[in-house]
Amino acid sequence: MQAKITNFWEWQQHFSDEKTCLEAIIKQRWPEGFCCPRCNHNKGWLLKTRHVFECSDCHHHTSITAGTLFHNTKLPLVKWFWCIYWLSSDKGSISALRLTKLIGVSWVTAQRMLRKLRVTMGDQNSLYKLTGTIELDDAFVGGKHKGKRSRGAEGKTAILVACESNNGKPGFVAMKAVPNVDKENVRTFAQESIEPGQTLNTDAFRALNVLTEEHHHIAKVTPPEAVDEWLPWVHIVISNFKSYLLGTYHGVSGQYMQEYLDEFCYRLNRRFWEEQTPNRLLRICIDHKPVFLKPVVC
Ligand SMILES: [Zn+2]
Known part of the structure; x- marks a missing residue:
């Protein structure tokens, strides 16, 4: 440009x-x-205060x-x-x-x-889908109190997060705010953001079992101290998202959570091309x- x-x-x-x-x-x-849509004339002038191009032949105004x-x-x-x-x-x-x-x-x-x-x-x-080995987990974000899943989660928003983990490195990420972590929402999230037939690693939370329908799903029950070894990247993404909400926005209401997830995800997935992103x-x-x-x- x-x-x-x-x-x-x-x-x-x-x-x-x-x-x-x-x-x-x-x-x-x-x-x-520029070409005038009314008369095909290719000369005119900018009326910059009105964001308009005026055709020098027929004087038609075209909004830029x-x-x-x-x-x-x-x-x-x-x-x-x-x-x-x-x-x-x-x-x-x-x-x-x-x-x-x-x-x-x-x-x-x-x-x-x-x-x-x-x-x-x-x-x-939404134009891209994740592929390869993917870590998938849920979390509760926003609100004022700490808590996961149902207990202690008042005021928080449930989110689903998927992160590619290929050759030991994190790849692209998808994130979605959901009303709750149930089978239907997990299925829809996976269909929207992951190509069918991928390898999905999860922590065996019951609602995530629906992933076996279209993927090679590896569900591992892991003790809390080992969970970061099994799902390292998705947990780092969730933790960074929480820091971003607190650091920049000092807490966010659930109503607009998807928009914040979209912004975070957009930048995260373009981190290797930071100079070109604007x-x-x-x-x-x-x-x-x-x-x-x-x-x-x-
Ligand atoms: Zn014209």
């Missing part, structure tokens, strides 16, 4: 004004150059952001582009509160921007259909 950008200094120097941001979108949406994630936005694109960098490049992520201070938007606007970006990340995650997310946002959110419930 543009010269290689490896840090925020370069990113904000490059995307420093509305015109540059609009040109980046135009270049991706109309790689052969319509049909993308930035559809109908009243915000300068520079704010979106910088937010994309912070959200995708730093594993600590960025909270709505911090975003309000950095780009001068209200908390509600910041939260809406982040939610739209997380939905986009989740849609991208650019990739920007491209995905331009290609993504508009996201319409319900109002935030505080």
